[in-house]
Amino acid sequence: xxxxxxxxxxxxxxxxxxxxxxxxxxxxxxxxxxxxxxxxxxxxxxxxxxxxxxxxxxxxxxxxxxxxxxxxxxxxxxxxxxxxxxxxxxxxxxxxxxxxxxxxxxxxxxxxxxxxxxxxxxxxxxxxxxxxxxxxxxxxxxxxxxxxxxxxxxxxxxxxxxxxxxxxxxxxxxxxxxxxxxxxxxxxxxxxxxxxxxxxxxxxxxxxxxxxxxxxxxxxxxxxxxxxxxxxxxxxxxxxxxxxxxxxxxxxxxxxxxxxxxxxxxxxxxxxxxxxxxxxxxxxxxxxxxxxxxxxxxxxxxxxxxxxxxxxxxxx
Amino acid sequence: xxxxxxxxxxxxxxxxxxxxxxxxxxxxxxxxxxxxxxxxxxxxxxxxxxxxxxxxxxxxxxxxxxxxxxxxxxxxxxxxxxxxxxxxxxxxxxxxxxxxxxxxxxxxxxxxxxxxxxxxxxxxxxxxxxxxxxxxxxxxxxxxxxxxxxxxxxxxxxxxxxxxxxxxxxxxxxxxxxxxxxxxxxxxxxxxxxxxxxxxxxxxxxxxxxxxxxxxxxxxxxxxxxxxxxxxxxxxxxxxxxxxxxxxxxxxxxxxxxxxxxxxxxxxxxxxxxxxxxxxxxxxxxxxxxxxxxxxxxxxxxxxxxxxxxxxxxxxxxxxx
Numbered sequence: 131x132x133x134x135x136x137x138x139x140x141x142x143x144x145x146x147x148x149x150x151x152x153x154x155x156x157x158x159x160x161x162x163x164x165x166x167x168x169x170x171x172x173x174x175x176x177x178x179x180x181x182x183x184x185x186x187x188x189x190x191x192x193x194x195x196x197x198x199x200x201x202x203x204x205x206x207x208x209x210x211x212x213x214x215x216x217x218x219x220x221x222x223x224x225x226x227x228x229x230x231x232x233x234x235x236x237x238x239x240x241x242x243x244x245x246x247x248x249x250x251x252x253x254x255x256x257x258x259x260x261x262x263x264x265x266x267x268x269x270x271x272x273x274x275x276x277x278x279x280x281x282x283x284x285x286x287x288x289x290x291x292x293x294x295x296x297x298x299x300x301x302x303x304x305x306x307x308x309x310x311x312x313x314x315x316x317x318x319x320x321x322x323x324x325x326x327x328x329x330x331x332x333x334x335x336x337x338x339x340x341x342x343x344x345x346x347x348x349x350x351x352x353x354x355x356x357x358x359x360x361x362x363x364x365x366x367x368x369x370x371x372x373x374x375x376x377x378x379x380x381x382x383x384x385x386x387x388x389x390x391x392x393x394x395x396x397x398x399x400x401x402x403x404x405x406x407x408x409x410x411x412x413x414x415x416x417x418x419x420x421x422x423x424x425x426x427x428x429x430x431x432x433x434x435x436x437x438x439x440x441x442x443x444x445x446x
Numbered sequence: 447x448x449x450x451x452x453x454x455x456x457x458x459x460x461x462x463x464x465x466x467x468x469x470x471x472x473x474x475x476x477x478x479x480x481x482x483x484x485x486x487x488x489x490x491x492x493x494x495x496x497x498x499x500x501x502x503x504x505x506x507x508x509x510x511x512x513x514x515x516x517x518x519x520x521x522x523x524x525x526x527x528x529x530x531x532x533x534x535x536x537x538x539x540x541x542x543x544x545x546x547x548x549x550x551x552x553x554x555x556x557x558x559x560x561x562x563x564x565x566x567x568x569x570x571x572x573x574x575x576x577x578x579x580x581x582x583x584x585x586x587x588x589x590x591x592x593x594x595x596x597x598x599x600x601x602x603x604x605x606x607x608x609x610x611x612x613x614x615x616x617x618x619x620x621x622x623x624x625x626x627x628x629x630x631x632x633x634x635x636x637x638x639x640x641x642x643x644x645x646x647x648x649x650x651x652x653x654x655x656x657x658x659x660x661x662x663x664x665x666x667x668x669x670x671x672x673x674x675x676x677x678x679x680x681x682x683x684x685x686x687x688x689x690x691x692x693x694x695x696x697x698x699x700x701x702x703x704x705x706x707x708x709x710x711x712x713x714x715x716x717x718x719x720x721x722x723x724x725x726x727x728x729x730x731x732x733x734x735x736x737x738x739x740x741x742x743x744x745x746x747x748x749x750x751x752x753x754x755x756x757x758x759x760x761x762x763x764x765x766x767x
Contacts, residue, residue, distance in 0.1 A: 175579045180698055183501035183510055185544045187579055190644040193514065203498035227514030227532065291580045 132212040133202065133242055134338055135313070136168045138249035139275075139303045140218050140282055141259035143320040145389065146401065147249055148216060149378055150323075150331045154369035155351040161372065163381045164388050168214030171205055172198070173283070173293040181205070186293055192225045194293060199224060199241040206242045210347030212338070218282050220298040221306035240312035245341045247334050248307045251320035252431045253300045253418050254406035262399050263391055272414055275300040276421045300418075301425035314341060319429070321403050327370045332362075375401035412442035455479070459551060459604045459615045460659055467528065467539055470620040470649060472657065481524055481550065483542065488517040488529040501545070503702025508549035510541070518546045523553035540641055543618075548602055548696045555708025556604040556615065557716075558695040562587040563598035563614045565656040567749050571663025572598055572614040572656075573741075574605075576693035581668040582732055585627045588650070589738035592631070596656040597621070602695050605662060605712050612662040612716045619655035623648055630734055662720050664748060666741065667693060671726035676740035678723050687717035689724075721748065 138144040148168045152161040171177060178186045181204040182197050189197065206213065217239070224236040239246070253275060261271035274280045278299050283292040297303055307315060316337035322330040338345050346352055356362040371377075379398045382390070390397040406415070419426065419435050426432040448454055456463040456471035463471060464479035492502040492509050501510045508520040515533030518541065520526050526546060528538060548558045561576035562583050577583045584600055591597050599617035606613055625646040628634050638648035667689050671677065681689055690713050691697070700706045716722075723744070727737050 179579065180696060181499060183499060183545050183696065183699070184512060184541070185579075187647070188540045188544065188641060188645065190642070196513065197500065200498045200500055207498065291578060 131206050131243055132342060133206050133244040134168075134212045134214045134342070135239055135244055135246040136214055136216045136249070137221075137239075137246050137307055138218065139251075139256060139297065139300055141256050141263055142251040143249045143318070143323055144216055144218075145397070146323065146373065146375070146378070147247070147318065147331075147334070148214070149373035150327070150369050151214065153372040154331070154335070154365060155346055155348070155354075157354045157365065157368070159372075160377060160381070162385070163378055164385060168216045170216060170292060170389070171209075171213075172202060172215045172217050173295060175291055175293055177201075177205070178293060181208075191294070191296070193227075195222065195224045195238060195296075196227065198238055198293075199236065202239070202242050206244075212245075212342045212345055212347060218295040218297060220296060220303045221310045221312075222296060222298075237310070237312050240310075244313055245338070246307065246313050246315045247318060247337065248315050249318045249320060249323075250304055250429060252403070252406070252429075253422050253426065254410060254415060254431070254435060255320070255403065256300065257414065257418060258405050258409040259399060263394050263397070265391070265394050268410065268414060272417055275418065278302060299421065301422035304425050304429070324401070324403050327373075328363075328366045331370065332366055335366075407438065412439060415439055415442075453484075457657075458618050459547075459556070460606075461554075467535060467542060469539055469543060469618070470651070471618045472655075481526065483526040483528070485530065486519075486527040488519040488527050501549075501699070501702075503549070503699055505704050506553060508546075508553070508699065508703060510546060510549070512541055515541060518542070520546060520549045520553060523550055526550060534643075536640075537642055544602065545696055545699070549699050549703070551604050552696075552700040552703060552705055552709065555705060556606050557709040557712035558697075558700075559603040559605055559690070560601070560693045560695040561603050562600040562621075563603050563660075563662075564590050564595040565598060565660055566595065566663060566745055569596075569656070569660075572660040573664045573666065573745065574603055574614060574662060575666050575668060575741075576690065577668030578693075581670070582727070582734065582737065583668060584621050584623055585630060585732075585734045586668070586737055586741065588621050588623060588627070588631050588633065588652075589734045590741070591621070591652050591654050593738065593742065594654070596654040597652050598656050598660060605716065606659075606708070607712050607715055608659065608661075610715070612712060612720060613659045614662050615659050616655070616657050619652050621650050621652060623650060627734075630732070662716060664745065665690065665716060665720050665722040666725050667722065669724055669726050671728055673726070674728045674731075676725065676727045676737055678725050678740060678744045681722040681724055683717070686720075686722045687713060689722060690716050 148166040222238045261268040280297045282295040356365045387397045457474040458471040461480040465483035492504045506522045510518045515537045517529045563574040566573045604615040641647040
């Protein structure tokens with residue numbers, strides 16, 4: 131009856147975290163990237179249509195949000211607890227129907243018993259990765275990150291197999307999740323996952339275990355869980371090794387990855403920190419700093435960007 | 447045409463309808479209706495109501511509460527009651543011809559399939575195209591209609607057994623297409639009606655429409671491929687039921703109404719008697735022309751080999767209890 135939301139702006143390490151989690155729960159040989167825990171259930175149109183009953187393609191954006199509350203509750207009811215679900219939406223308020231009298235505030239992700247692991251990444255690196263993911267220019271990715279009405283999987287004039295995910299801006303997204311008081315949140319910085327994957331992943335696991343002592347829900351996985359600190363260290367190290375970025379890339383090249391955007395060349399691109407220094411122009415960095423500087427400062431991303439801009443200014 | 451009492455008379459799915467809401471069904475003369483759709487008092491719940499879904503089901507009864515639009519009650523396959531909740535007629539109609547209609551058909555033991563159908567083989571049979579939402583079913587149907595095939599159903603297809611044979615019931619002469627599909631098909635200049643004000647989805651009436659129940663001759667299941675080429679592969683008979691069942695339209699409704707027997711028998715017969723194929727095509731870029739070409743070529747080969755059951759003539763409308 132409980133959900134662990136794996137929430138993030140796109141291209142912030144969500145899938146990599148799911149690869150770590152899947153490998154940790156499975157133990158043994160490397161997990162398939164096409165069977166990662168926490169897949170797109172909360173945005174699956176077919177599941178929505180079948181469980182909610184209404185046709186998601188004939189609902190307005192507000193109606194979709196309203197019925198997502200029931201959908202999440204139905205999913206939580208049907209799946210073992212706690213269940214993991216990847217989401218890219220901002221922490222959104224749910225508008226009441228016109229016909230309803232004044233009703234209390236409702237939030238898209240707080241209608242069910244849940245906690246959140248929120249993954250966040252330097253927006254300068256997100257811009258580079260997001261451009262690749264969308265197979266569009268970096269300027270286009272930055273425009274999307276600065277757009278308060280941005281929607282992922284929100285095909286204009288058409289329909290996708292996923293329910294559209296309203297993102298708001300990059301900083302709007304981060305603020306919505308970190309500023310809300312409805313759900314406990316554990317923040318995982320992408321840069322920490324790269325620098326010290328075992329420690330960053332272990333901290334997230336401990337957060338989940340603290341809230342859900344019954345974790346993991348699956349009995350077989352429960353049987354495989356480490357019984358002492360030594361076993362835990364070994365299990366974490368194995369998961370980190372199996373989910374190493376180059377292994378994920380190799381798997382994708384060999385088997386394909388069903389979650390990849392059809393337009394993208396690959397999903398697992400580089401997975402490095404600081405790629406933006408080579409890929410972004412000073413104008414592009416300036417645009418992101420101007421739009422998101424305050425939140426970048428909170429997360430420790432601003433100083434490096436400002437130093438880059440100062441250097442660029444000095445060299446002009 | 448609207449009667450003096452504000453009701454319209456329609457024919458669809460082998461049934462006579464009398465409705466206070468405009469529907470895209472074919473008009474018919476008067477006479478006793480099989481189904482009446484009217485505004486009225488809708489129960490707030492069907493005991494024992496459990497769960498969070500906006501719908502509830504019990505034997506012979508179905509309730510759907512679409513907050514901000516309308517609440518719907520479907521009783522015994524004969525009556526649909528509507529209590530408006532702020533929605534306009536188009537929003538109510540859109541819901542009526544989707545999940546509400548599916549519930550009513552299921553109450554009549556009609557198997558509801560998520561897909562569309564056209565007449566094939568010069569009127570001798572029907573081909574059904576199943577697939578998930580956004581798999582290109584309606585675009586393919588539109589392309590086939592452009593090539594001279596008569597439409598039987600779009601998105602929600604009703605199937606029954608007549609003399610032991612799976613038969614597709616004619617739905618209504620309209621397709622529902624998104625703006626990008628209209629562009630793809632070159633249908634932008636055609637008269638269209640927006641399904642709902644806020645959506646870029648349109649209803650397009652079609653002239654070529656089969657009005658009689660038609661024996662199901664071949665079944666295609668649409669899916670994605672990484673390749674740009676269209677491929678067609680036979681589904682092993684042992685897996686056919688699983689594929690057809692997976693593409694049932696709102697099968698959970700019939701479970702709730704405890705009316706799955708007719709559905710099960712029909713799906714079993716389809717799986718046993720009707721050749722079923724998986725059609726894979728690239729989602730991006732989605733090209734409807736090559737998809738329709740491949741399906742047409744495949745049907746030609748299939749029918750030339752005489753692999754489909756034939757139908758001397760249209761079957762009479764199935765009778766419902």
